[in-house]
Amino acid sequence: MVEKITAYRFERLDETLSQLNREDCAIIAGGTDVMVLHKSRRGVPPKIPKPIVFINHLSELKQVYQHHKDLHIGACCTYSELLENPLIPFALKNAIKTIAAPAIRNRGTLGGNICNASPAGDMLPLLYVYNAKLLLRSVNGNRMVTISDFIQGPRRVQRFHNEIVTEIILPSVLEDSHVVFEKVGNRNADSIAKVSFAGSIRISKDRIDDIRFAFGAVGPTIVRSVDIEKKLVGKTIPLDGADIAAIGSAFDKIIRPIDDQRSTAAYRKTVALHLLRYFLSMKQYQPN
Ligand SMILES: Cc1cc2nc3c(=O)[nH]c(=O)nc-3n(C[C@H](O)[C@H](O)[C@H](O)COP(=O)(O)OP(=O)(O)OC[C@H]3O[C@@H](n4cnc5c(N)ncnc54)[C@H](O)[C@@H]3O)c2cc1C
Structure with a gap:
């Protein structure tokens, strides 16, 4: 016999938040x-152990707007919607184009990629580089948290x-x-990252004003180190070999990938460091 589940789909965000306050829901x-996480054998509906609440139709979660210099992106914007939106930066769109195939991009959301907290989530390296913040709402009010504080580990x-x-x-x-995003997978489309890399660099009169990098799928969370980045601020472009080697060996110490079904730790570390060195060895950087 098919088991019954309880599912809620409210018209408004405030009603949804009230329900979440009354009951722990998925x-x-x-x-x-979610559907992959709870899948059952073929032909059997997924078993989700809690009542479920749908949020992807809520218009309050689908706005994209600029406020002063900040870009606000609704958590339930799908990838396909973001690709169409002129406010979304070019680099973020490039990362979106590497995600799955159109069917998944029509359903999958930016908020879902963040809250799923997979170290291989393709949107995460760039969001770390952008110093993204998340706005969380409950019946008690709003709270803001940086993405690096929000994500604690795989699915945590x-x-x-x-x-x-x-x-x-x-x-x-x-x-x-x-700003760049690079993803290395089994093939160009519809694959999960073995390694990913995001980098950004701002130059003024041949000197580095600001530089950031983040690596995906090489640790339990995205790897970024502001202390290592600071070592390059003020250096002249093109960087000399000794500076590039020093940054490479600093990341060599903190990148600790694992072997899994998608790749080996050794491959991941080698490729991650190659992507970093390639980014640092470029002769010219163009704002995009
Ligand atoms: C075939 C296939 C291919 C894929 N390929 C890729 C890929 O190439 N790259 C990649 O990064 N991912 C990939 N994914 C994973 C997935 O599509 C993305 O992570 C997507 O962004 C998840 O979004 P969603 O809206 O579907 O999340 P959901 O499945 O709805 O939710 C994911 C988690 O986040 C929570 N959640 C969602 N939204 C919120 C919110 N606003 N507030 C609080 N909690 C929330 C849910 O409770 C759940 O725990 C793939 C998945 C499939 C099935």
């Missing part, structure tokens, strides 16, 4: 991670059961910077 946005986030991530806020979209 939030479903696009469902592309700092969220109370009555909270919803409503917005992702990019404090600066790094307009004067050269």
Whole structure:
């Protein structure tokens, strides 16, 4: 016999938040991670151990707008919607294009990628580089948290059961910077990252003003080190070999990947360091 489940789909965010405050529910946005996580054998519906609450239709979670210099992105914007939106930075769109295939991009959301907290989540390295902040709402009010504090480990986030991530806020979209995202997978389309890398650099009169890097799928969370980045501020472009080697060996110490079904630790570390060195060895950087 098919088991019954309780599912809620309220018209408004405040009603949804009240329900989450009354009862611990499983939030479903696009469902592309939740359905895989709880899948059963073929032909049997997924078993989700809590009542579920749908949020991806809520208009309050689908706005994209600029406020002063900050870009606010609704947590339930799908990848396909973000690709169409002129406010979304070019680099973020490049990362989105590497995600899955159109069917998943039509359902999957930015908020879902963050809250799923997979170290291989393709949106995460760039969001770390952008210093993204998350706005969480509950019946008790709003709270803001940085993405690096929010994500604690694989599938572990700092969220109370009555909270919803409503917005992702990019404090600066790094307009004067050269920003890149690189993903290495089994093939170009529809594959999960073995390693990913995001980098940004801002140059003024041949000197580095600001530089940031983040690595995905090489540790339990995204790897970024502001202390290592600071060592390059003020250096002249092109960087000399000794500086590049010093930054490479600093990351060599803190990148600790694992072997799993997708790749080996040795491959991941080698490729991650190659991507970093390639980015640092470029002769020219163009703001994008
Ligand atoms: C075939 C396939 C291919 C894929 N390929 C890729 C890929 O190439 N790259 C990649 O990064 N990912 C990939 N994914 C994973 C997935 O599509 C993405 O992580 C997507 O962004 C998840 O979004 P969602 O809205 O579907 O999340 P859901 O499955 O709805 O939710 C994921 C988690 O986040 C929670 N959640 C969602 N939204 C919120 C919110 N606003 N507030 C609080 N909690 C919330 C849910 O409770 C759940 O725990 C793939 C998945 C499939 C099935």
